[in-house]
Amino acid sequence: MPIRGIAYLLVRDGTPRVPYQRETNMAGKTLYDKLWDDHVVHTEDDGSCLIYIDRQLLHEVTSPQAFDGMRISGRKPWRVARNLAVADHNVPTSGRAQGIADPVSRLQVQTLENNCAEFGITEFDMADIRQGIVHVVGPEQGATLPGMTVVCGDSHTSTHGASAALAFGIGTSEVEHALATQTLVQKKAKNMLIKVNGKTGPGVTAKDIVLAIIGQIGTAGGTGYTIEFGGDAIRELSMEGRMTVCNMAIEAGARAGLIACDEKTIEFYRDRPYSPKGEDWNMAVRYWEKLHSDADAKFDKVIEFDAAAIKPQVSWGTSPEMVLPVDASIPDPTQEADPVKKQSIERALQYMGLQAGQKITDIKLDKVFIGSCTNSRIEDLRAAAAAIKGRKKAASVKQVLVVPGSGLIKQQAEAEGLDKIFIAADFEWREPGCSMCLAMNADRLEPGEHCASTSNRNFEGRQGYGGRTHLVSPAMAAAAAIAGHFVNVAEEA
């Protein structure tokens, strides 16, 4: 518990913030309590529960062994229509007409198609305009709705919590379990509230908010909790921004992130293909309107942040918690008292090829990636395009990839002329998929290359063997592509 009992913290940029814990004993329910209680099928003696799963999303990487298990045991899906599949991790983002060049990737994508056909599951294949990153596609289609339990064999399933759905990533055994029984055995997590009070300053986006949170509470800060994000700065965010925040709840260690349902949520779901229609819609809205924590709800832990103190963020290390405001300098391991942390910093600096004391704005970039389930929605693409301001990418930057989250987002962006802005700046405009977020397809970093990336993980080798990832917002990524190094977008904005 890194921050338990700490009443006051000085954060690294020197701005005081006051995270505190509050113990209350009142009777109200949190949003998480409500969603949980609504889905309990059965409770075991030891407190573990059989939870009903409303929606399962499937993709090609974590499903083949689950389908195999179904076949071996002769089981059929419990409710076939509750599953929706899309290939995203391995799909190429260019030259699709030629199919997938890598035979191993091709087999995995083909296996998903075959499995979906055999079990009768709807799949959006590569040729389908609705194809895209599974966590972008779910809300876009109205396939993941407020009040649902949503699972997927992918840790960033937490994204869907932005719609007041209880959504979390699961392993392949659980994918098979959910397919076969429409339930999962789960233990209830504890309740955490992260409140971001006040208004963010210029150039500060949802991505910066969530990176700043992780920088402070650490990658294990939310372990064992479901985190509800609240406060004015969260309410202010669009649905896209809220998805960015919940997407990275897992990077703070929490399997699920949540944001209360409000008018923005309801408006977002109006007329989506899988959204309820007619009288069902009215009934659903009446239910959705209750999807918020009661005023007297009890949280096990509350942490507050001051939105105005958050600056544009850049990660410098090999864990998302190794993140700093853009105007800061790389930390010095000799200043760290904790030996485990000291060693982590040393190792990270070595891997990243950075020096203690070096300014973040002096980090030179080789590549830039704008995409992933964190930041590939229309608002993200608009923000990236706006940061270009008629300029071109720096000559020192070898490649800038812009990868929309879905075919429909790509279409929308093209209708708005964003593709032309990117292409005029010498950015590459690609087909939807996970792409360089995890480099399972052909898009990847070479050893030693520094990349400004709008994705969510900066682990060693994540974007390619030896690659060096810096997590940032779309506006920061685009501005860095133009300058060839990080720039303070708060000053530009």
Next chain:
Amino acid sequence: MQAFTTLTALVAPLDRANVDTDAIIPKQFLKSIRRAGFGPYLFDEWRYLDRGEPEMDCSNRPLNKDFVLNQPQYQSAQILLTRENFGCGSSREHAPWALEDYGFRAIIAPSFADIFFNNCFKNGILPIVLPAETVDRLFKELVDGYQLTIDLQAQTIATPSGETIGFSVDENRRYRLLNGLDDIALTLQHADKIKAYEAERAKRAPWLFREA
């Protein structure tokens, strides 16, 4: 699934915090559509000096001699001793598959990432949480040939010095692991309850049940 009752085995120390699942099994190996055969690629980027690719023959690859699992005294280790937040990052079950395929049956750490922790139990691996001070002490005690005896029934670990350290695993998981039971079969014993839940829920939320 392989049952876990007692285990007396060699311990390998992996002295790093926040070991993520990308490090445990790098993503290029996730392209496999099989469940077995990940052991040779466990910790691939730390274990070998070249870049691993799926289906590669690992017998002639250049080893990173400094990496703990390549040191002769830790060959055949079945217990991994490591630091906090082990298994963070991606939810890939390939991580426990690789650990299990390599031969690990138990992992001891001050804390684990939630999804990884869950996945271990589904694959016959016992993750044991001990206080950070105790883990630190085990790291210091560890000498060549250091073995621990883990008894899941009694929830104890016996050290070579004769000390007994207690740990706890929740009842349901312990029962399933002790007996190597298939989760799906156990859940399907509650099929009536699932149907009753659906009938009741369909009244509250009919829009979810309009499917063909």
